[in-house]
Amino acid sequence: MEPILLLMHTGADGTLGKAALESLSAALALGGQVTVGLVGGQVQAAAGRIAGAGAVRMLGVAGAEFAEPRYATDAAAAEALCRAAGAGLVLAAGTSRWARALPGVAYRLNGRIDTHATALEETNSVPAVTRWYYRQRIEAVLTRSQRPWFVLLDPRCWPAWSGPGGTATVELVDVAAGAPRTRVTGIRAPQTDQQTIRPDAKLLFVAGAGWTKKQADGAVHGVEAASLILDFLGKTQASLGGSKSLVDLSGEGQAVLPFMTHMNQVGQTGSTPRHPKGLSTCCHGEEPHVVGWRFVMERRAINLDANCVWARGKADVVYVSDAFEVMRKLNEILRGR
């Protein structure tokens, strides 16, 4: 296996995130000599955290200007690390920070980049990358002769490396980044209890348009639907997904589920999250929606319609029942715990 450079950036607190530790597992599993290139405000603690991984070299770009995510400084740091390491294969976690900076670095170095890799293997001493195309319908394995070859690894496809830390020697690489034109003045993010998309949650809870439809009594129960769903999310810390029909209703400003946005949409024109389990409620389970469940390992659905698509082989378990009643009961049980 050819030498590998693994690029890792630290988080705001100076530590390595889960995606970075997963990328370390991926690089080590591929075999070959791994050089780690660290970027951050301070990199020594991060290097110590992975000292036991057996990297042949640890390179680092450190300084206040490299603490914050910013294209200009991240790209300059990555370029300098690539030149210092001279590796043909450059791996990195598919974080928003690397996804933004590394395509430009590949261009500067006359290399190539592939994103969303879900598996890596060695075939005839050549690295091969697995990724999905056409909204997760076609899985392809590809190799490239062009070097450097950058590969961004999708999170949650490898276990996070958890070996021993220790003392590490970091070779610091000088980068003439210049004065950055972009300054990070702060971060605006929704409060954690308002943030319903939780990629690391064990459970994906999907709400469909049925929550907004007239129920057996001939009335719509939007307010109760919202409260049942939020209550469940609060208790379980599940991640919230939605069908396209439901998020489109919210987008039109209708008084449905106010916390539901297009960011929650799962499916062909939405996201393809990776959660161990999924529970679909009031959602018919049509193919354009279910294609987004490709990586959800265990699927359950609650639907009034015994003929819904979930019941036709798309779910492991289908509860043919009223989701309002089931969720009311489920919340009651959870409250008891």
Ligand SMILES: Cc1cc2nc3c(=O)[nH]c(=O)nc-3n(C[C@H](O)[C@H](O)[C@H](O)COP(=O)(O)OP(=O)(O)OC[C@H]3O[C@@H](n4cnc5c(N)ncnc54)[C@H](O)[C@@H]3O)c2cc1C
């Ligand atoms: C090009 C294209 C791309 C698309 N991309 C996506 C995509 O990315 N994601 C996506 O989701 N869709 C997508 N769609 C739309 C998709 O085909 C469906 O129209 C959509 O998923 C339907 O949403 P739904 O199941 O929530 O609503 P409906 O089809 O209206 O289903 C509502 C369900 O709720 C059930 N229900 C009602 N009340 C209750 C109750 N009290 N208890 C239990 N069940 C109840 C009903 O039985 C029904 O099955 C796409 C379509 C096209 C053409």
